[in-house]
Amino acid sequence: MADKSKFIEYIDDALEKSKETALSRLFFTYQGIPYPVTMCTSETFQAMDTFEARSDDIVLASYPKCGSNWILHIVSELIFAVSKKKYECPEFPVLECGDSEKYQRMKQFPSPRILTTHLHYDKLPGSILEHKVKILVIFRNPKDTAVSFFHFHNDVPDIPSYASWDEFFRQFMKGQVSWGSYFDFAINWNKHLDNENVKFILYEDLKENLTTGIKQIAEFFGFSVTGEQIQTISAQSTFQAMREKSQETHGAVGPFLFRKGEVGDWKNLFSETQNQEMDEKFQELLTGTPLGVKLKYESYCQA
Known part of the structure; x- marks a missing residue:
């Protein structure tokens, strides 16, 4: 698949860098948030200020391990359904x-461009906000997110591993993981969920009813697709279907990106104390906020 070769090339490169990187050296901090040295540089962050957004760009925002590759696939399929053109991803999405030259090269890309990001709303390039670019934000319950993030670190052969789940959990709760704290990310996006150009979608809702989710995404981005097209995209976008093709689409890291995709997998790792700690943190920071309500924490995080 030509459109993924850049993705695979970039990931292979990042994994190569990871081999020589100890966990303690994995992060650098930019504007108060830790990022992985294997994938980001401060030069790129500085250059990002020059990024010129277009009003028809498509932004897909999420905290890591919350379904960004899944959403990217769905939106690519929607573009294909509407334009009959396979969405080409000439840069890592x-x-x-x-690298810091990326934003210059992106000026040449045809519209619509899909941009995925793990950035806080207020860390996005200014031009995205000025052009009122449509932003789809996908969230997943924090317990499954943490477990998925841990497995990603500890299952992918070349990525630095944590000594144990307990060790990872400690760092996750402190926000000392790639892209920082889940809770800071959530609090920051919570302020903007009502913006007319922002739409919220829940990973668990997509798992429960993929067809409805795809329909909502199509409506939000203004893609006019038939019910039949939505059914087709839905069949190609189940977790199982994505997993089966993951090696081909995402290279060596594919099977780890689409590991289980289950809701409630956290019950296999969380101790009673850890449950309590996360419940308290959620209560303190998100209960009663618009996002806190949308996350359906009681349904998904309380055994």
Whole structure:
């Protein structure tokens, strides 16, 4: 698949760098948030200020391990359904990852461009906000997110591993992981969920009813697709279907990106104390906020 070769090339490169990187050296901090040295550089962050957004760009925002590759696939399929053109991804799709020349090259790309990001709303390039670019934000419950993030670190052969789940959990709760704290990310996006150009979608809702989710995404971005097209995209976008093709689409890291995709997998790792700690943190920071309500924490995070 030509359109993924850049993705695979970039990931292979990042994994190569990871081999020589100890966990303690994995992060550098930019504007108060830790990022992985294997994928981001401060030069790229500085250059990102020059990024020129277009009003028809498509932004897909999420905290890591919340379904960004899944959403990217769905939106690519929607573009294909509407334009009959396979969406080409000539750069690694995460906006803040890559070399600092990336934003110059992106000026040449045809519209619509899909930009995925793990950035806080207020860390996005100014031009995205000025052009009122449409932003789809996908969230997943924090317990499954943490478990998925841990497995990603500890299952992918070349990525630095944590000594144990307990060790990872400690760092996750402190926000000392790639892209920082889940809770800071959530609090920051919570302020902007009502913006007319922002739409919220829940990973668990997509798992429960993929067809409805795809329909909502199509409506938000203004893609006019038939019910039949939505059914087709839905069949190609189940977790199982994505997993089966993951090696071909995402290279060596594919099977780890689409590991289980289950809701409730956290019950296999969380101790009673850890449950309590996260419940308290959620209560303190997100309960009662618009986002806190949308996350359906009681349904998904309380056994």
